[in-house]
Each structure stands twice: as C-alpha cells, then as structure tokens.
Amino acid sequence: MRIAMVGEPSRPLTALTSALAAQGHQVSHEEVVPGHGEVDAGLVERLRESWRAEPPEVVHAHSWLSGMASALAVGDRSIAKVLTVPTTVSFDPEVQRLERLVCRRVDRVLAAGGAQVRRLAALGVPRGQITVVPHGVDHQQFTPDGPAAARGQRFRLLGVGDIAVYHRFDLIVSVLAALNDVEFVIAGGPVHGNAEAERLIRCARHYGVEDRVRLLGPVEDMAALYRSADIVTCTPARSTFATIALEAMASGVPVIASAVGGLTDTVVHEVTGLLVPPLRPADLLRAIRHMLGDPALREAFGAAGRDRACARYSWERVAADTSRAYARAAYGIAPALG
CATH class of the missing domain: 3.40.50.2000 (Glycogen Phosphorylase B;)
Incomplete structure (x- = not known):
C-alpha cells in the first residue's frame, strides 16, 4: 500500500x-x-x-x-x-x-x-x-540483558518523564519517608528553571528525604537506567499512553502504576506489576512495600512483563x-x- x-x-x-x-x-x-x-x-x-x-x-x-x-x-x-x-x-x-x-x-x-x-x-x-x-516498544533496545547504570545499595524506584505536575512524582516523594533504604530517581527534564522541579525538591526537604531523591534530567542511555531499577513507578493522575510502562516491561522491570488511561490496558495487575488507585498515597505505599519485600515476585513480574511487551507491543x-x-x-x- x-x-x-x-x-x-x-x-x-x-x-x-x-x-x-x-x-x-x-x-x-x-x-x-x-x-x-x-x-x-x-x-x-x-x-x-x-x-x-x-x-x-x-x-x-x-x-x-x-x-x-x-x-x-x-x-x-x-x-x-x-x-x-x-x-x-x-x-x-x-x-x-x-x-x-x-x-x-x-x-x-x-x-x-x-x-x-x-x-x-x-x-x-x-x-x-x-x-x-x-x-x-522497541524490545530490542529495551531488554533485561546489558549494562545497568551505576547505583548504590539502596532499593531504586525510577520515575521517567517530563518534570511536570501531571506525572505526580510528588506522590512517590511523599511516601519515601516510610520506606527504609529506598531512593527515588527521576529521569527527565527540564530541571533548571522548572517550577515543578523546584517544588519536588521542596517536597523532598519537607519530608526529610532530600538525600534520597535525585533529579537526573534527560538521560541518554535509558535502557541501562531501566535495568538499574527495582521498580518503575508510573503515577499520573490522568490518562496516558503508558510508553514508560512498556519500556520498563520490555526491560524486565516490574511496574507500579496508577489505574488510569492506557496503563490499565498495558500493566496486568498482579501479573506484570501492580495497579493502584490514582492519587492514593496509602495504597501506593502498600504496593511498594509489598513488591520490595518479595524479590521472587519482582522477578516474576519482570519476566511476565518482558513476555507481554514482546508478544503484544x-x-x-x-x-x-x-x-x-x-x-x-x-x-x-x-x-x-x-
């Protein structure tokens, strides 16, 4: 044609x-x-x-x-x-x-x-x-195999996307104080001169977790960054195409996502990750604790996510x-x- x-x-x-x-x-x-x-x-x-x-x-x-x-x-x-x-x-x-x-x-x-x-x-x-x-999703670029970005001993939660209010990265920041040995890394920008980035930093300072929140700005090798994460979080308050969740799944990383928009089609609850009600920090905290506390569950979700990304997407x-x-x-x- x-x-x-x-x-x-x-x-x-x-x-x-x-x-x-x-x-x-x-x-x-x-x-x-x-x-x-x-x-x-x-x-x-x-x-x-x-x-x-x-x-x-x-x-x-x-x-x-x-x-x-x-x-x-x-x-x-x-x-x-x-x-x-x-x-x-x-x-x-x-x-x-x-x-x-x-x-x-x-x-x-x-x-x-x-x-x-x-x-x-x-x-x-x-x-x-x-x-x-x-x-x-490019399942040949985003794979579980390959180098991973450097990280420390803490568990790593990863958020990806423009630093804008609708991504609601502040929800993860707000529950971080209740999570021991967990860092939250955000890949996306802009960082400098961005009112939302400044608000996230103030939010982290307010909850006493400023040392565990990192704003990386745009990242060139996203495949390596995905591989470094224990969980990828997608917590928008409104509809989204779920591109980030797809890239995480293709990388073999489990996803915790808001049950909105395309995320409800992409992330299969309790198969490739967990879906939580939007704008509900308590439910989000329970989901993160549950997944971080069970390495076998994370591995199973990651493997199922990879299979689904390759077969359907x-x-x-x-x-x-x-x-x-x-x-x-x-x-x-x-x-x-x-």
Whole structure:
C-alpha cells in the first residue's frame, strides 16, 4: 500500500513507519508543525499538492488538526483516511466539536486502548469505526540483558518523564519517608528553571528525604537506567499512553502504576506489576512495600512483563494491526491473518 503519514516527528511515528516499510508498504511522512487550535490552510494546500500526481491509498493522521487538514486535502477522492487518537483529553467545547467533525470525516479511528474507546464513544463515534491498536516498544533496545547504570545499595524506584505536575512524582516523594533504604530517581527534564522541579525538591526537604531523591534530567542511555531499577513507578493522575510502562516491561522491570488511561490496558495487575488507585498515597505505599519485600515476585513480574511487551507491543505486531486497519478503511475488509 502507498501510505502517507501526517503528523509531528516523533520516535513512535518513526518506528511505526519503519515497521510498515519492512512489511512492504510504501510510506511517506508529511511533517506537521504543532498547531494552536486552528487548521493550517497552508498545510491543507501542501498536502493537496503533494498528493496530486501520485495519491496515496491511505492517509494516516496523528492529531486532530492534522486529521482535519488531511480530510480537507483529500476532499472527495477515493483515498482512505485513518486517524490515530491523540492522548490529550480536552474539555473545551470548541475542541470537542473539532474532534467530532474529524471523526465524521475519516474512515477509521485508531485507539490505543479501552480508555480511548470509551472517550470516542462519548464523542458519538460508532464502535464499528474504531480499531484498537496499542503503541509499540522497541524490545530490542529495551531488554533485561546489558549494562545497568551505576547505583548504590539502596532499593531504586525510577520515575521517567517530563518534570511536570501531571506525572505526580510528588506522590512517590511523599511516601519515601516510610520506606527504609529506598531512593527515588527521576529521569527527565527540564530541571533548571522548572517550577515543578523546584517544588519536588521542596517536597523532598519537607519530608526529610532530600538525600534520597535525585533529579537526573534527560538521560541518554535509558535502557541501562531501566535495568538499574527495582521498580518503575508510573503515577499520573490522568490518562496516558503508558510508553514508560512498556519500556520498563520490555526491560524486565516490574511496574507500579496508577489505574488510569492506557496503563490499565498495558500493566496486568498482579501479573506484570501492580495497579493502584490514582492519587492514593496509602495504597501506593502498600504496593511498594509489598513488591520490595518479595524479590521472587519482582522477578516474576519482570519476566511476565518482558513476555507481554514482546508478544503484544512489538512494532512488528503494531504494524500488522495497523495494516489490517488500513485494509478495513480502504476496502471494508481486513486481510486474513498468517
């Protein structure tokens, strides 16, 4: 198939493009500058011109604005239109109106998991128009085997992501005083000049654990850092795509996560890790104590997580699922498996 990707450059988009190309598809990428709430007329014209001589069979957009721009550029031509639903949830009525309009203009909507399916249903998207295609992980980069980052004798809890309020790293900091010989390492940034980073440092000082909280900033070798952790914690208060949990699982590290968004699809409770109610420090503390107190349990969760990441979330599997969604959008049928 000739496929035109439309979206902002990103590691997941590059990985999906490569995996689709490996399956024999001809894939191009129309890069999009992040929008600010309005469809860019210049983008619509650029897409229309790009597809004039040799139109793609499928256009795959990766944001609401690029979805609308793609639909306008395609017009009434027989080009299948596919949209991957972004993670951001907006409660702005104008944004929700745009979301409904885009869903009506595309042939198939790809959702990463159950939370997004429910969100789309609330927007009035028919279930038959939705295909669940999870995000993938590079299970050859993130593996249990290989060098691990240096660490001391303490247990290591690892948090990963931009240092922003919605990640709720402060929840881990708040329970650290009740955990002996445990450090909390955060990989992500920015650190300097970041109000949330400064708040986390004040929070650590307030609980008397400043010496056990480390803000590393951006880390180049994340695979080695994952291998150094006893537990990876993902405790956001709202929906997320669960990329960090996937990378931890592929690395053979157990996960403790908030039961929100894509985390509820990715982390299997009491199989690959533990799910806890969001914003509940007492439940979070119990889960950490339980897992740190049982090395065999951590090993079992890590092994099961690795198996699940390779079997369900490899980019090869994600590309195969995406290809079937393209066929449904273009021809109304899915190709046979095998």
